[in-house]
Amino acid sequence: xxxxxxxxxxxxxxxxxxxxxxxxxxxxxxxxxxxxxxxxxxxxxxxxxxxxxxxxxxxxxxxxxxxxxxxxxxxxxxxxxxxxxxxxxxxxxxxxxxxxxxxxxxxxxxxxxxxxxxxxxxxxxxxxxxxxxxxxxxxxxxxxxxxxxxxxxxxxxxxxxxxxxxxxxxxxxxxxxxxxxxxxxxxxxxxxxxxxxxxxxxxxxxxxxxxxxxxxxxxxxxxxxxxxxxxxxxxxxxxxxxxxxxxxxxxxxxxxxxxxxxxxxxxxxxxxxxxxxxxxxxxxxxxxxxxxxxxxxxxxxxxxxxxxxxxxxxxxxxxxxxxxxxxxxxxxxxxxxxxxxxxxxxxxxxxxxxxxxxxxxxxxxxxxxxxxxxxxxxxxxxxxxxxxxxxxxxxxxxxxxxxxxxxxxxxxxxxxxxxxxxxxxxxxxxxxxxxxxxxxxxxxxxxxxxxxxxxxxxxxxxxxxxxx
Amino acid sequence: xxxxxxxxxxxxxxxxxxxxxxxxxxxxxxxxxxxxxxxxxxxxxxxxxxxxxxxxxxxxxxxxxxxxxxxxxxxxxxxxxxxxxxxxxxxxxxxxxxxxxxxxxxxxxxxxxxxxxxxxxxxxxxxxxxxxxxxxxxxxxxxxxxxxxxxxxxxxxxxxxxxxxxxxxxxxxxxxxxxxxxxxxxxxxxxxxxxxxxxxxxxxxxxxxxxxxxxxxxxxxxxxxxxxxxxxxxxxxxxxxxxxxxxxxxxxxxxxxxxxxxxxxxxxxxxxxxxxxxxxxxxxxxxxxxxxxxxxxxxxxxxxxxxxxxxxxxxxxxxxxxxxxxxxxxxxxxxxxxxxxxxxxxxxxxxxxxxxxxxxxxxxxxxxxxxxxxxxxxxxxxxxxxxxxxxxxxxxxxxxxxxxxxxxxxxxxxxxxxxxxxxxxxxxxxxxxxxxxxxxxxxxxxxxxxxxxxxxxxxxxxxxxxxx
Numbered sequence: 001x002x003x004x005x006x007x008x009x010x011x012x013x014x015x016x017x018x019x020x021x022x023x024x025x026x027x028x029x030x031x032x033x034x035x036x037x038x039x040x041x042x043x044x045x046x047x048x049x050x051x052x053x054x055x056x057x058x059x060x061x062x063x064x065x066x067x068x069x070x071x072x073x074x075x076x077x078x079x080x081x082x083x084x085x086x087x088x089x090x091x092x093x094x095x096x097x098x099x100x101x102x103x104x105x106x107x108x109x110x111x112x113x114x115x116x117x118x119x120x121x122x123x124x125x126x127x128x129x130x131x132x133x134x135x136x137x138x139x140x141x142x143x144x145x146x147x148x149x150x151x152x153x154x155x156x157x158x159x160x161x162x163x164x165x166x167x168x169x170x171x172x173x174x175x176x177x178x179x180x181x182x183x184x185x186x187x188x189x190x191x192x193x194x195x196x197x198x199x200x201x202x203x204x205x206x207x208x209x210x211x212x213x214x215x216x217x218x219x220x221x222x223x224x225x226x227x228x229x230x231x232x233x234x235x236x237x238x239x240x241x242x243x244x245x246x247x248x249x250x251x252x253x254x255x256x257x258x259x260x261x262x263x264x265x266x267x268x269x270x271x272x273x274x275x276x277x278x279x280x281x282x283x284x285x286x287x288x289x290x291x292x293x294x295x296x297x298x299x300x301x302x303x304x305x306x307x308x309x310x311x312x313x314x315x316x317x318x319x320x321x322x323x324x325x326x327x328x329x330x331x332x333x334x335x336x337x338x339x340x341x342x343x344x345x346x347x348x349x350x351x352x353x354x355x356x357x358x359x360x361x362x363x364x365x366x367x368x369x370x371x372x373x374x375x376x377x378x379x380x381x382x383x384x385x386x387x388x389x390x391x392x393x394x395x396x397x398x399x400x401x402x403x404x405x406x407x408x409x410x411x412x413x414x415x416x417x418x419x420x421x422x423x424x425x426x427x428x429x430x431x432x433x434x435x436x437x438x439x440x441x442x443x444x445x446x447x448x449x450x451x452x453x454x455x456x457x458x459x460x461x462x463x464x465x466x467x468x
Numbered sequence: 469x470x471x472x473x474x475x476x477x478x479x480x481x482x483x484x485x486x487x488x489x490x491x492x493x494x495x496x497x498x499x500x501x502x503x504x505x506x507x508x509x510x511x512x513x514x515x516x517x518x519x520x521x522x523x524x525x526x527x528x529x530x531x532x533x534x535x536x537x538x539x540x541x542x543x544x545x546x547x548x549x550x551x552x553x554x555x556x557x558x559x560x561x562x563x564x565x566x567x568x569x570x571x572x573x574x575x576x577x578x579x580x581x582x583x584x585x586x587x588x589x590x591x592x593x594x595x596x597x598x599x600x601x602x603x604x605x606x607x608x609x610x611x612x613x614x615x616x617x618x619x620x621x622x623x624x625x626x627x628x629x630x631x632x633x634x635x636x637x638x639x640x641x642x643x644x645x646x647x648x649x650x651x652x653x654x655x656x657x658x659x660x661x662x663x664x665x666x667x668x669x670x671x672x673x674x675x676x677x678x679x680x681x682x683x684x685x686x687x688x689x690x691x692x693x694x695x696x697x698x699x700x701x702x703x704x705x706x707x708x709x710x711x712x713x714x715x716x717x718x719x720x721x722x723x724x725x726x727x728x729x730x731x732x733x734x735x736x737x738x739x740x741x742x743x744x745x746x747x748x749x750x751x752x753x754x755x756x757x758x759x760x761x762x763x764x765x766x767x768x769x770x771x772x773x774x775x776x777x778x779x780x781x782x783x784x785x786x787x788x789x790x791x792x793x794x795x796x797x798x799x800x801x802x803x804x805x806x807x808x809x810x811x812x813x814x815x816x817x818x819x820x821x822x823x824x825x826x827x828x829x830x831x832x833x834x835x836x837x838x839x840x841x842x843x844x845x846x847x848x849x850x851x852x853x854x855x856x857x858x859x860x861x862x863x864x865x866x867x868x869x870x871x872x873x874x875x876x877x878x879x880x881x882x883x884x885x886x887x888x889x890x891x892x893x894x895x896x897x898x899x900x901x902x903x904x905x906x907x908x909x910x911x912x913x914x915x916x917x918x919x920x921x922x923x924x925x926x927x928x929x930x931x932x933x934x935x936x
């Protein structure tokens with residue numbers, strides 16, 4: 001293992017972090033980085049570096065890292081670009097093992113001086129084998145290590161989970177983080193690769209394959225310099241952990257924007273998609289579906305086959321879900337005779353009792369609803385279940401009724417739901433069902449159905465990869 | 469005007485409402501309907517009908533409507549189906565002008581007795597010219613009249629607005645209502661057509677064209693008996709008020725489910741879509757987009773042309789939006805020379821200054837951001853603006869900075885935004901911007917872009933319809 005690869009560990013697990021450019025001035029990024037580390041309760045040593053202060057946020061500060069006597073594992077750098085080469089040389093001299101370079105102004109700018117600076121800076125750390133996140137990034141957060149090495153203290157509000165987001169955009173990372181806070185999605189890490197001085201997608205994926213905190217790898221990609229490296233890395237690690245990717249830069253404008261934003265061309269979109277597919281990477285086409293799919297993969301098993309049962313409290317949402325499942329190649333077949341007979345005994349002939357089952361007539365009989373769910377779970381023809389129910393005060397009791405059976409059966413087969421109530425009314429009860437893994441919940445029937453479709457797509461990809 | 473058409477007014481504006489089957493027992497729908505009317509602060513007279521009680525919820529009750537001496541404009545019926553023909557005859561005898569029939573068990577059930585009952589019941593009210601919402605519906609709500617004639621008291625939490633939802637599914641109506649409560653979308657009415665005894669989509673659209681509270685008509689459709697009637701009605705009223713429609717029942721399973729749920733076949737999906745299009749109805753393909761599009765049409769003007777400006781605080785979200793705009797036929801052209809020069813003066817050459825504009829380098833200079841927005845608003849080449857910004861504590865001040873310019877320019881050209889902060893942190897400030905109509909906000913850049921695409925699509929439809 002080369003030195004840089006060995007040092008990747010210290011990017012996420014440093015014992016001591018120096019903030020080069022730490023500040024008490026709220027208008028400086030160095031203030032927000034200090035706040036992220038302290039509010040995020042980083043358990044290691046924090047070393048503010050600022051030539052003008054003895055203390056920053058009440059913590060002893062030093063004019064430079066040279067003036068600090070102890071060992072430093074990580075430097076977070078927020079000073080202007082032109083100062084970075086000297087700072088990096090100091091980092092090398094100090095034996096620092098990892099760097100988060102938040103500063104912008106390298107190869108993404110119009111001026112060729114940016115590209116020169118990029119080369120020069122990369123050269124210093126490459127020779128020393130120091131991995132760098134950035135430049136031009138918000139930073140990153142490792143939730144399991146309570147390391148919020150970013151300028152966004154609110155990332156520490158995220159729930160801990162097993163999804164790692166590796167992103168080329170700070171905007172998309174923030175968007176997904178905010179969505180995740182609302183939709184009960186937990187992350188292991190969120191990493192803003194920025195302009196990738198020496199840590200690109202391929203290197204990060206290799207690291208994450210061995211990261212015990214990460215089960216699902218979600219990528220947001222704009223432009224890549226060496227797409228073959230990413231593809232080879234994905235292929236080499238195929239079948240181990242799911243990789244899902246949302247790639248923008250489809251059109252003319254996006255391609256041009258990518259060059260300017262990340263210093264890399266977005267490239268021809270269709271070629272990417274087909275290469276990703278062959279490498280076992282699941283293609284996703286918007287931010288919502290990226291998070292929705294990561295959530296399902298994080299919490300559900302994969303369906304063994306394409307046959308789905310759709311159980312709903314009202315017919316409309318199940319029609320919306322069935323349309324989507326069918327158009328994406330999943331099947332809504334009949335149940336076994338045994339299951340169907342049980343359902344016919346439990347439901348009056350007022351609504352649809354075959355798959356999709358309209359459980360509406362059982363709204364006031366939660367034991368009937370429990371029995372229907374149990375029968376469908378047991379059905380050998382069913383590989384996954386969509387459960388769609390809109391609650392209001394007229395029918396909230398049934399939630400409690402189905403709780404036990406859902407908890408007991410949690411995710412033996414994937415159970416994806418769209419269980420909703422008026423906002424602020426039974427949110428707690430629905431959240432509780434998610435917390436005990438009884439359901440994996442989505443805000444619309446179509447998004448629930450699409451999450452199931454993507455679980456099945458990935459199952460197919462996994463099977464195909466085994467044959468190769 | 470025939471009697472039934474004249475009586476449509478009383479469906480939404482009754483002075484007195486009888487609840488036939490009113491109850492103090494929480495397990496009865498008659499309890500929840502009473503709660504809807506009373507919690508919803510219905511300003512007219514409420515007359516509970518229950519042969520076993522003198523009072524329901526503290527309001528004087530009567531054994532039957534015959535026993536009440538005053539006039540009754542509307543009956544809401546929640547008693548079992550087999551009792552409905554007699555009740556309807558009593559309604560006719562009493563001179564009641566409109567009925568909401570919540571009860572299920574008519575032509576949607578497996579038993580042919582259901583269809584017979586349907587015919588018999590329809591015959592009674594048709595002869596008397598009484599419009600009926602239902603059977604098999606949650607009811608409806610008229611927010612401007614504070615009439616919550618449904619079994620869902622929480623519908624009264626909805627914001628008042630100018631969108632009318634006409635839906636064949638209670639589940640979808642509840643889903644959209646819950647979403648609307650979270651996303652600041654306001655309704656004039658939500659109407660659950662149910663199995664359409666004598667009030668179908670065409671009749672409702674005719675009524676809504678003259679309803680001063682309704683600006684946008686959103687339809688959720690499963691199956692229609694006479695699609696030509698709907699098409700003719702839409703064509704006849706073309707260009708007056710936008711009609712947008714989400715139709716499910718695409719696949720084999722959905723079609724079958726529709727028969728069972730609504731008593732009508734869903735029919736061939738592609739034929740519907742093309743007929744809708746020709747009638748000037750905008751086709752929508754999921755619940756989220758139905759609400760998102762209705763929101764944009766409710767609050768924005770239509771773009772005069774296809775040229776969009778994309779202004780963002782971070783490049784990633786703008787790439788996601790541009791991909792979607794371009795793939796749907798909108799244009800992200802260059803600005804006029806004058807605009808471009810202004811932007812070049814305002815932004816350093818650190819990021820993309822042509823369209824899409826990455827305003828990132830102006831995060832800490834809200835006057836520069838204001839000036840950029842003003843220049844783009846003034847640009848004759850720009851027909852609509854997408855504004856995409858993810859906020860956290862490091863950059864929240866800019867929100868206040870751009871507020872004035874956005875308020876001043878509100879919707880002279882459509883401004884659609886995705887302005888987000890960590891949940892619960894600056895929600896208030898963002899909500900406030902929506903309330904003063906400075907922005908029309910969406911939770912992802914793709915959803916914001918799709919809303920703009922649909923405004924443009926409808927503009928095209930309107931232009932085409934004028935030529936016919």
